[in-house]
Amino acid sequence: MTDATAPASGETLTFGQTLKSSDFVGLGIKNGLLNLVTFGVYSFWGKTATRRSIWEKVSLNGEAFSYTGKGLELFLGFLLGMAVLLVPYVAVVILTMVNHFFLLLMFPLYFGFIVALGAAVFMAFRYIAGRTRWRGTRFQLIGSPARFGWSYLGYFLLMLVTLGWFSPAMTMRLSGKLWGGLAYGDKKLDWQRSDKEGLYGPFTLAWLVGIGGYVGLIAMMVPSMAAQAGGAPDLALIGRLYAFLLVYIVLVVLASSAYYAAVMRAVIGAIRLDGARFSIKVTAVELIVLSLTNALILIFSLGFLLPVAEARSARFVLSRLSSTGTVDLSGVRQAPAGSGSDEGLADAFGISTF
Incomplete structure (x- = not known):
């Protein structure tokens, strides 16, 4: 895009979408059948x-918007990502066969995998940004995958030390x-967190439900297992355990949904672009309904209707997203093209930012 084609300053931002589930069936x-005949390569x-x-x-x-990514880029990036993950692991395994002392290398290797996981998240986000255009101008992500990866490791260790209580802070800092x-082009977004994010209230509920259910499960299992040691399986106990697990899963989903809805509101609310501010109206119940219906679609279609689930998720977010204020886009310049292999490491880990 040239500067001459940019609109006048002081635009308000209004999101729209025409996503219909039927358009993606x-x-x-097609994707599902081609994945079958190519053993997943077409994915x-x-x-x-x-x-x-x-x-x-x-x-x-x-x-x-337009998306300019290519399947070949993702495929080659995946192969590169697999090499990055497998070569160090195979090397350590071979060295261990020579001398068991090299087992000690597994510890730094695991830490390295966590750093790589963080870098993969950053690179996948950067790839999608660089392959997304609006008015002919592409987005870009400024920063270092390595620094993000090391931050990811540090926050992950803090989350372990605090028994999960650092998780909301980790989420917001990485976001x-x-x-x-x-x-957008050379116009950078700002990140301004609110003093009233309201994350630790719903997180506390989810944490207590998760820990309480786990303790309750152990309390049910240990005495009964000791009493039945060497004897026939207690079918009544097995039935109670499955019933408890079902209730436990339902409660965890309910409690966690309130937290994830709060995270969505906090993250979107912290994004700024000039004078434009963003917000999203989403509740725990709405997230539960979306997740449940998407899960049913995937289960009953054997995964074939994944595009339908993704389109429904995008429509869910966009229909609740709004903006206030204005932004000056008159002087936006084109961003440099990004690497085509950025998302490969994320694919190797089996994660996606979309």
Whole structure:
């Protein structure tokens, strides 16, 4: 895009979408069948086709986004990511066969995997940003995957030491490094957290439900297992355990959904672009309904309708997303092209930022 094509300053931002589940059924069937005959290799091209279809049905101020990623980029990036993960592991295994002393290398290797996982999250986010365009101008993510990876490791260790209580802080700090480093062309977004995020209230409830259920499960199992040692299985006990697990899962989902809804509100609310501020109206019940219906779609379609679930998730967010204030886009300049292999490490880990 040239500077001459940029709109006048002081725009308000209005999101729109024309996403319909029925539009993605055929794409899901096509992707699923091609994945079967190619033993999953087509999944990278299928992911690209799904994103392209979703992006073109999402608009900002009446102008659609576009996705320029390629399946071959994802595939080659995946191969590179697998090499990055497997080569060190195989090397340590071979060295261990020579001398068991080399087992000590497993500890730094595990820490290295956590750093790589963090870097993979950053690089996948950067890839999607660099392959997303609006008004012909691409987005970019400014920052270092290595620094993000080391931050991820540090926060992860703090989360372990605090028995999970650092998790909300970890989520917000890592989100800040991603969204605070995002830019439209050369216009960078800002990250300004609120003093009233309200995360630790719902997190406390989810944490107590999770720990309480785990302790209750152990309390049910240990005495009965000791009494039945060497004897026939107690079918009544097995039935009670399964019933308890079902109730436990339901309670964890209910409690966790309130926390994840709060996280969505806090993250979106911290994003700024000039004078534009963003917000999202989402509740725990709405998240539960979305997650449950998407899960049922995937289960009963044997995974074929994954594009439908992704389109429904995008529609869920966009229909609740709003913006206030204005932003000056008159002087935006094109961002440099990013690497085509960025998302490969994330695919190797089996994670996705979308």
